[in-house]
Amino acid sequence: MLDKEGYRPNVGIILLNQRNEVFWGKRIGQHSWQFPQGGIQQGENPKEAMFRELQEEIGLLPEHVQVIGRTRDWIRYDVPEEFLRRNSVSRPRKVLYKGQKQIWFLLRMVGRDTDISLRATPHPEFDAWRWNPYWIHLEHVIEFKRDVYQLALSELSRFITKKNNASHISWGSSLDEYQPVVKNQSHNHD
16 A cells, blocks of 8 residues: 555554663564564554554554654655565556655553564564664664654654653663653543
8 A cells, every 4th residue: 555655654663661772673584673663554543553563573462562652744764776676567556666654653561571472473573672772773774764763763752751852862862861751641430
């Protein structure tokens, strides 16, 4: 499913532990690390897709996480030509695939590390994982996704600092000195 500009709707997931470290998954059979992500299927909204991808890629259910926030808008990236599978002449498309547009979610792990399962489906995405400092080293991210990761991490950092504007935090600095934002969540049980 592509939009009219050739971008596939997708979700990205930044999963935090209680120390504000992020889940980092190693792509199966590769030396490439990334956040969980995946396409939005026909009829799904971004939040539904995020929960499906979370379960498919790392085995977590909605009760294992707390949704802290999401990006305001789509963040797009173009896939370089050498990674694209172009259509054959016999099956041309009206719109060619350019890349992905993503809504990024920031989640807090409320379950245990042992709840994570990289073999939740017959087709796993990752063969290893670790907790990594929030400000990941971008050289470990495939080059064409680096800007997206920087934009998503920067925008979502406002949800885990005392101040809503996290622009004062320099890239790579520790979030240890910042207190997580705790929103008062009163529930009405009428």
